[in-house]
Amino acid sequence: MNIVLKVTHLPSLPSYILNLCKFPFDYTSQRFYMIEGIVLAMTIITKYTQGARFICSEETCQYSEGFHYVRVHTPGATESATLRHDFVCSLCTSPVREDMKYRVLGDKQLVEMIDTKAINALQGFSTSDIHFRFQSLTVFLRDELSNTMKIGNRYKVIGIPISMQSSSQVTLCLEANSVHHSSTTGPSCISETFKYLLSLTSGSYWRFTAALAYNFASQILPPGIYNTLKLAILMSLVHTNDRDDSTAVYLDILAMTNDSLILERIMNYSVCLVPRGIRHILSSDIFPTVMKDKHGTGTASIQAGSAILAQGGVCFIGELSSHKKDKLEQLQSVLENRAATIFISGKKYGQDTDQQVTLPVQTSFWSFIDVDSVSKKHVQKDNIHIGQMDLNIISANLIDAFGLVIHCSESTFWNSSLPIANFLFKKAVGAEETAYVAPQEFTTQDYEDDFPG
Numbered sequence: 001m002n003i004v005l006k007v008t009h010l011p012s013l014p015s016y017i018l019n020l021c022k023f024p025f026d027y028t029s030q031r032f033y034m035i036e037g038i039v040l041a042m043t044i045i046t047k048y049t050q051g052a053r054f055i056c057s058e059e060t061c062q063y064s065e066g067f068h069y070v071r072v073h074t075p076g077a078t079e080s081a082t083l084r085h086d087f088v089c090s091l092c093t094s095p096v097r098e099d100m101k102y103r104v105l106g107d108k109q110l111v112e113m114i115d116t117k118a119i120n121a122l123q124g125f126s127t128s129d130i131h132f133r134f135q136s137l138t139v140f141l142r143d144e145l146s147n148t149m150k151i152g153n154r155y156k157v158i159g160i161p162i163s164m165q166s167s168s169q170v171t172l173c174l175e176a177n178s179v180h181h182s183s184t185t186g187p188s189c190i191s192e193t194f195k196y197l198l199s200l201t202s203g204s205y206w207r208f209t210a211a212l213a214y215n216f217a218s219q220i221l222p223p224g225i226y227n228t229l230k231l232a233i234l235m236s237l238v239h240t241n242d243r244d245d246s247t248a249v250y251l252d253i254l255a256m257t258n259d260s261l262i263l264e265r266i267m268n269y270s271v272c273l274v275p276r277g278i279r280h281i282l283s284s285d286i287f288p289t290v291m292k293d294k295h296g297t298g299t300a301s302i303q304a305g306s307a308i309l310a311q312g313g314v315c316f317i318g319e320l321s322s323h324k325k326d327k328l329e330q331l332q333s334v335l336e337n338r339a340a341t342i343f344i345s346g347k348k349y350g351q352d353t354d355q356q357v358t359l360p361v362q363t364s365f366w367s368f369i370d371v372d373s374v375s376k377k378h379v380q381k382d383n384i385h386i387g388q389m390d391l392n393i394i395s396a397n398l399i400d401a402f403g404l405v406i407h408c409s410e411s412t413f414w415n416s417s418l419p420i421a422n423f424l425f426k427k428a429v430g431a432e433e434t435a436y437v438a439p440q441e442f443t444t445q446d447y448e449d450d451f452p453g
C-alpha cells in the first residue's frame, strides 16, 4: 500500500519559506518548505522507477519467491536508492536480483527555478561581455506533477529539500509535493501625483498623456525631448502583465537613432520600471536553447533565454545590428508568430524519437538601430572581400515585424543635443540644483507604481 500525502498549504510563517537568496539552506530536517520563483529551465519528461521487486538469487532460499524485497521510491531518494546491484538477502546474504516483470515506472521532470528577485540582476545592464550566473534550485516533479509548470512562469512550490551527491558535487534540490501558479494582481496603485495631474488635465483627451510623456525619465534626460519615443515606451510598459495570458497584446518598439548612447540610457531606465523587464546581454541567448541536463540524467533540458524570462514584460535586446544574422532571422519569426520552436534530437538526448517543442513568447521587444554605425558598415562592405565579415544587414522584413518604428534622428535631436549634454554633465558632477525647471516633479516611483506586474 502506498499513501501519497498532498500538501496544499503551509503556514505563512518565515520558518516554512525556503528563500533561494539566503544561505545556508536547511536540507537535513526532511520537512516541507515553500519556495517561490520563476522557471528558468526544464527537462523533457523521462521515466523513473516508482517501485521494483527483488528476489534472492539462491534458489534454495525461501526469499527466492514471494514479495519480501519490494523497494519503492520515497521523496528525495535517487534512482540508485530503488535500483542497485549490491543489495543482498537478509537471510542468506546472497545477492538479490530484480524481477523485471514487476517494475513500476512513473514520469519525472526536472525544473530549475530562480528567486523572483534574481530578475533584478538582469535589468539594465549596459555592458555586453559580463558572464554571470545566479543560484538556481532544481525541483523534481514526479508523476502527475510532470508538465504542470511552464517555462518563464512564476510558481509557489511546496516540497522537501534534499541534497544529492553526484561524483564530487553536492547539489541541493527540492522534491515537489504540490505546485501553485502565483502572480501579482494588477497595478499596485496609481500615485497621488498622477491623480492630481489627471484632475488638472481632465479638460482634454491628450493633455494628460502628453504631460506624462513630456516628463517621463526626467531622472536621466531633460524633459521634453524624445517625446514620441517616450510615449511609445509608456504604452509598451502599460501592456505588461504577470498573468499567463495568451490573448495579451504586445507593443514592440524599434527606434532609429544617431545617438545610441541616449537610446541605451532611456531604454535601460525604462526596462527597470516593470518587474519582468530584462536587459538582454549579448553573451547569453535571447531565445530558448537545448542543452544536456547536468543532474546525471543526460536528458534534454530547455533553457529559457532572455525573451522567455521576460514573460509578460519587456525584453530590451540592445542595438539590433549587434546580433548575428541567424538570431535576427529567429527574431523576425518570433515577432511574427509570438512563438519560438526548438528541436530536440532524440539521438543526442537518449530518446527514441526527435521532438519539436513550441514555446509561446509573451514579451514586448525593444531595440534600436544606430543609423550611423549601420551605414558605416555598409560603406566598409565595398572594401573587403565577400564573406570576410558578417555585416549584419537588417532586412526590411525584420523592421516591418516590429509593431512600431520610431525615428529619433530627426532635427529634434540636433536641437536637443546641447540641453542633453548640459543635463548629463550637471548630473555627473552631482550638482545639487536641478538642471531644468519641470512644471511638476515626477519620481521614478510614480511611474513604477503605475505599471501592472
Ligand SMILES: [Zn+2]
Pocket: 056, 057, 058, 061, 062, 063, 064, 089, 090, 091, 092, 093, 094
Ligand atoms: Zn536468500
